Structures are given as C-alpha cells and as structure tokens.
Amino acid sequence: MDDIPDATARLISIINRGSSALKNAHFDKAARYFKKACDASVQLQGERTLERSLLHHLYGVSLLYEIPFQGDDDPLEFLPREADYYLAKDRPYRSYSKLFSGTVSQEDYANQMEAAQKELKIAWSILENESNCLKEKANTLCALGEVALRRGEPNPERYYIQASSFFESLEGEIHKQRIVHMYPLLVWCRIS
Numbered sequence: 001m002d003d004i005p006d007a008t009a010r011l012i013s014i015i016n017r018g019s020s021a022l023k024n025a026h027f028d029k030a031a032r033y034f035k036k037a038c039d040a041s042v043q044l045q046g047e048r049t050l051e052r053s054l055l056h057h058l059y060g061v062s063l064l065y066e067i068p069f070q071g072d073d074d075p076l077e078f079l080p081r082e083a084d085y086y087l088a089k090d091r092p093y094r095s096y097s098k099l100f101s102g103t104v105s106q107e108d109y110a111n112q113m114e115a116a117q118k119e120l121k122i123a124w125s126i127l128e129n130e131s132n133c134l135k136e137k138a139n140t141l142c143a144l145g146e147v148a149l150r151r152g153e154p155n156p157e158r159y160y161i162q163a164s165s166f167f168e169s170l171e172g173e174i175h176k177q178r179i180v181h182m183y184p185l186l187v188w189c190r191i192s
Contacts, residue, residue: 007040007043007044008044010040011037011041011044014033014036014037015033015034015037015055017029017033018032018033018034018037018058019058021033022034022058022061022062022083022087023086025065027062027066028062028066030058030062031059031062031063031066034055034058034059034062035059037055037059038052038055038056038059038119041055050126050127050130050133050136052126053122053123053124053126053127053133053136053140054123054136056119056120056123057120057123057136057139057140057143060116060117060118060119060120060122060123060143060147061082061083061086061116061120063112063115063116063119064082064083064113064116064120064143064146064147065081065083066112067104067108067109067112069150070103070104070106070109075149075150076146076149076150081146082142082146085139085178110151113147113150113151114151116143117144117147117151120140120143120144120147121144123136123140124140124141124144127140134166134167134169134170135166135167135170137163138164138167138170138178139163141159141160141162141163142159142160142163142178142182145158145160145163163182164179164182167179167182
C-alpha cells in the first residue's frame, strides 16, 4: 500500500505532461503521455471510472490530431476543431496544422483514425450512463463526430446533434459558442 501515493504522484505527473503537450499542440507527445496514463490508471482507479473516461478522451483527441487530415479537401479546414478548445489561448488558430511535416500512407492514416475512435468510444461508454457529465459527454461526442467525418462514415452529424443537446443544457458563454461552432459542421455533414 505504500506504493499507492508514489504511483498516484507519478500518474499526476504523466497527466500534467500530457496536458502541457496537448496545450502546446505537441500531439505526438500528448498521445504517448496519455497512453501511459491510461495504462497506469487501471491499477489505481479501476477500469470504468470518470477519471479514466477523461484520460481516454484526451488520448483519443491526441491521436486524432497527431497526423493531420490526409488529402486535398479537409472538410474542417476553416472550422473550429476539437483540439482548438485545448490549445493555449495565445496560440494562433489552426497553427498546429503546420507542426506536422510529411505524409503518411492511407493505411496508416486509417489506422490512426481507428485508434482515435476506439479511445473516444471507450470514453463514451464510461460517460454514457452518467447523468451529470454533460460537458464531458458533449466534448467526447464532438471528437467522435470529427473522427466520423474524417473517416467518411455515413451520418457523422448524429454526434454533433447529440452534443449540441448537451451543450444547450449547460450555462455559460463558452457552451453557447460551442453550439455556434457546430452549426457549420452540421451543414457540412448534410451536404457532403
């Protein structure tokens, strides 16, 4: 039992490093840290805790942005993305898209999107039946919508519609702004 405080301190340190990397748009580092945190937290927190849902969400978001959209017509090029809400406030909008140089194969990109979706679905499976985690649910659904849109899945707007209903239940300007940001995504999903 003496190891638990040390393990908790290590886990907090890993999460802080992942959060800092995510905030500074170092998505590859953030993904590594959040993967470590997910693995380490099982022993401390168990499989299905709200804390673990957040770690899976952050890991999924990091994977989603580790490799930018591969192709000519990024459907989200001029729209806010889920990562924009995690970046440092002094970072220019979409500046992280220039951080990745090079391309990856279609197969590697598809595998990356599948891994991101898997982590986000784990987060959703934990949150789904919680009655008081509306913001976390909405954020996870927005990220799932973005993965679905990037993967070319049918009906990606289902995630955004459900997320907007959660945001509408929340008070505050930031939540109203998120709803405004989702409307172009809903239109894009319906016309594509």
